[in-house]
C-alpha cells in the first residue's frame with residue numbers, strides 16, 4: 424500500500440488527514456462508507472481479516488463511556504493494517520463543549536509495517552457506524568420501511584439518521600427521543616426534503632413507532648422491552664446496553680458483527696451466555712455472512728430482528744483505507760516527515 428509519494432529522498436513520511444480533509448473526499452456522506460464496508464465485512468466473514476480483541480483502558484471516571492479503546496486490524500491481501508485509538512468521556516459535551524468521543528486512526532503498510540497515514544478518527548467512526556446500520560437495513564429491514572426511530576440524538580445518532588435518509592428514500596417519518604429534549608429538537612430541524620420529524624415524549628413512544636429502531640445513548644441501564652418492538656421491525660442496537668435481555672431472547676433473529684467481540688466485557692449478550700440462556704448456536708449470523716450470501720437476511724415481513732453491532736476495527740480500517748486512497752488520488756491532506 425506504500426505509494427511512491429510517501430517517501431522523500433528515501434525518508435518515510437505520512438499523510439495527515441484532518442476532519443475537513445476527510446470531508447473533502449466524501450467522508451461526510453454515507454456512500455464512501457457503505458462501499459468500503461460492503462467489501463470489508465464480507466472479507467471479515469470469509470476469514471480474510473486479522474482483528475485482535477480490543478483492550479479497554481479505563482484510567483479515570485467510572486461511567487461506562489469513560490475509556491480509551493485500542494482497535495487494531497488488518498484488512499485485505501496484501502491490504503492494509505491500522506489502529507483506531509478512540510477516547511471517550513461521557514460528559515465532554517456538557518463539561519468541555521466537546522464531542523464525547525475523539526479518535527485518531529493510523530494506517531500501516533503491511534510490506535514494511537511503517538505508518539503511512541494518520542487520520543482524524545471521530546468522523547470516520549461515526550459514519551462507519553451509520554454505514555453498518557445502513558447495510559444491515561438493506562438485508563434485515565422490511566422492504567420499503569417508512570418509519571425510523573432514534574433514541575439518543577448526539578453525534579452517533581444524528582449521523583445514523585442522516586446516513587439512513589441518504590440510503591433509503593422511502594423513509595417517511597423519523598421519530599426522535601432524547602433525555603435532553605433540545606438534542607432531539609435540533610436534529611428534527613436538520614431533517615428536511617419532505618421527511619417528517621416527530622419529537623416523541625418518551626423512548627417507548629419512539630421505539631413503538633419505528634420499523635427500524637436505533638438506540639444511540641450513553642446509558643448502562645436497559646430500558647427497551649421486547650414488547651415495544653413492532654412485528655417486522657429491525658433494532659440496530661448501536662449503544663449496546665439499552666435493551667433488556669428479553670429482546671435478545673424474544674427476537675426471531677439475532678445478528679452480530681462479530682461473535683467473539685459481542686460475547687465479552689459483561690455486555691448483554693455476554694451476560695446471557697454466562698447465565699446459560701444464549702449461545703453461539705442461537706445466533707442467526709454475523710452480518711458479513713449475510714452480506715456474503717452465506718446466511719439469509721430477512722425471510723418474511725413479521726420477523727423481529729436484532730443487530731448487535733459492537734463496532735469493529737476492521738470497519739474503521741477498511742473505511743480509513745478508502746479515505747486514504749481517495750485523498751491520494753485527489754492530492755488531499757498534508758505530508759509529514761516521519762524523521
Ligand SMILES: NC(=O)c1ccc[n+]([C@@H]2O[C@H](COP(=O)([O-])OP(=O)(O)OC[C@H]3O[C@@H](n4cnc5c(N)ncnc54)[C@H](O)[C@@H]3O)[C@@H](O)[C@H]2O)c1
Nearest residue numbers: 523575577578579601602639640641642661662732733734
Ligand atoms: N456500536 C458501535 O459501533 C458504536 C460506535 C460508536 C459509538 N457507539 C455508541 O454510541 C453511543 C452514542 O455516542 P455519541 O457520541 O452520540 O454520544 P453523545 O454523548 O454525543 O450522545 C448521546 C445522546 O444520548 C442522550 N441520552 C443519554 N442517555 C439517554 C437515555 N437513557 N435515553 C435517551 N437519551 C439518552 C444524551 O442526552 C445525548 O444526546 C455511545 O454509547 C457509544 O459508545 C457505538
